[in-house]
Amino acid sequence: MKLTVNGESVDVGDGINVTELLKVQEVKMPDMVSVELNGEILDRDKFDNTTLNDGDTLELLYFMGGGA
Amino acid sequence: MALTEDQIERYSRHIILSEVGGEGQEKLLGGKVLLVGAGGLGSPAGLYLAAAGVGTIGVIDGDVVDLSNLQRQIAHTTEDLGKPKVESAANAMRDINPDVNVRTYHTRMMADNALDLIADYDFVIDGADNFPTKFLVADACHLAGKAYSHAGILRFDGQTMTVVPNESACYRCVFVKPPPTNSVPSCSQAGVLGVLAGVVGTIQATEAIKYILGTGGLLTNRLLTYTALNMTFREIKVKRQERCPLCGSDPTITELHDEVEAVCDLSAR
Numbered sequence: 001m002k003l004t005v006n007g008e009s010v011d012v013g014d015g016i017n018v019t020e021l022l023k024v025q026e027v028k029m030p031d032m033v034s035v036e037l038n039g040e041i042l043d044r045d046k047f048d049n050t051t052l053n054d055g056d057t058l059e060l061l062y063f064m065g066g067g068a
Numbered sequence: 069m070a071l072t073e074d075q076i077e078r079y080s081r082h083i084i085l086s087e088v089g090g091e092g093q094e095k096l097l098g099g100k101v102l103l104v105g106a107g108g109l110g111s112p113a114g115l116y117l118a119a120a121g122v123g124t125i126g127v128i129d130g131d132v133v134d135l136s137n138l139q140r141q142i143a144h145t146t147e148d149l150g151k152p153k154v155e156s157a158a159n160a161m162r163d164i165n166p167d168v169n170v171r172t173y174h175t176r177m178m179a180d181n182a183l184d185l186i187a188d189y190d191f192v193i194d195g196a197d198n199f200p201t202k203f204l205v206a207d208a209c210h211l212a213g214k215a216y217s218h219a220g221i222l223r224f225d226g227q228t229m230t231v232v233p234n235e236s237a238c239y240r241c242v243f244v245k246p247p248p249t250n251s252v253p254s255c256s257q258a259g260v261l262g263v264l265a266g267v268v269g270t271i272q273a274t275e276a277i278k279y280i281l282g283t284g285g286l287l288t289n290r291l292l293t294y295t296a297l298n299m300t301f302r303e304i305k306v307k308r309q310e311r312c313p314l315c316g317s318d319p320t321i322t323e324l325h326d327e328v329e330a331v332c333d334l335s336a337r
C-alpha cells in the first residue's frame with residue numbers, strides 16, 4: 001500500500017502499524033518523533049496498535065531541543 | 069510618541085513600507101519582546117529586533133560566553149569570553165541602537181520565575197537550548213496569554229512555529245511532553261551548523277515584528293522545518309488538539325512545573 005510520509009510517497013507492506021513504519025523509515029530514535037496521522041497528533045502509546053491504511057498521510061515531526 | 073528626526077532617518081526603510089509606516093515604527097518602539105536565551109537563536113533575533121527599533125528587549129540567560137559559542141552566537145565577541153551572555157548581548161544591541169531599552173536577567177527561567185519574567189512583554193522568543201525550558205516557555209505563555217515563537221535547531225536542521233494562545237496550535241499540541249531524558253541529543257556536543265541558528269533566529273524575529281505591527285500572516289498552525297544540508301523548507305500543517313494537555317478542552321497543566329533535565333547521551337546516536 002502507498003503512504004505519504006513527510007510529503008513523499010512510500011510503498012509499505014499492507015497493514016503495518018506506526019511502530020513498524022518508524023522502523024521501515026529508519027527512525028533510530030522513535031522517542032524523538034511526534035507522529036501526525038491524517039492531521040491528528042497520535043498518542044505515543046497508540047503507535048503499536050494503530051494500523052495504517054492505504055492513502056494515509058503521516059508527518060514524522062522531530063523533537064528539536066537545541067537553540068544555543 | 070512622535071518620532072525624532074534621527075529616528076525618521078534611522079527607520080526610513082521601515083517607514084517607507086506602507087505596511088509599517090511611521091505608525092508601525094512607533095508600535096515597534098513601544099513593543100516589548102523577551103528573548104529566552106542569548107545563544108544561537110537569541111543572538112540574531114536580538115540584534116535584528118534592536119536594529120528594527122523594538123523599544124524594550126528583555127534577555128534572560130544564566131550562562132557566560134564560552135569560546136565554543138562564538139561559531140554561531142553572533143551577539144558575543146571574542147572579548148566577551150567569560151562575561152554573562154546577557155551582558156554582552158545587551159551591549160551588542162545597545163551598540164546597534166541606543167533607542168532600545170535592554171533589560172537583562174542573568175538567571176535561568178524556571179517554574180518559579182517564568183510568569184513574573186514574561187508578564188511585562190508582548191511576545192516571547194524561545195531560544196532555549198533544552199526541552200525543560202522550551203516546554204516551560206510554552207506553558208507560561210499559554211497561562212499568561214502571551215504569543216511566542218518556538219524554535220529548535222540540531223545539526224543541519226531547524227524548526228519553528230508561532231503560537232497565539234487559545235487561537236492556534238501550541239507547542240504541546242504537537243509535541244505533548246518532553247521526550248524521555250535518555251534519548252535526547254539536544255546538548256551542544258551533538259553539533260550544529262552555526263549559520264543555521266541565524267536563519268531560524270531571524271525567522272523568529274520576523275514573527276515578533278509582524279506580531280507587534282499586527283500585519284501580515286503569522287507562522288501559526290504550521291510547523292516550518294528547514295534542512296540546511298539540502299536547502300529545503302517544509303511547512304507542516306498542525307492544528308489545535310482537543311486532547312492537548314495545555315490548551316485542550318480538559319487541560320492537565322494548569323500551573324507551572326519544571327520538567328526533568330535531559331542528560332546528553334551521545335551513544336544513542
Ligand SMILES: [Zn+2]
Nearest residue numbers: 238241312315
Ligand atoms: Zn495545545
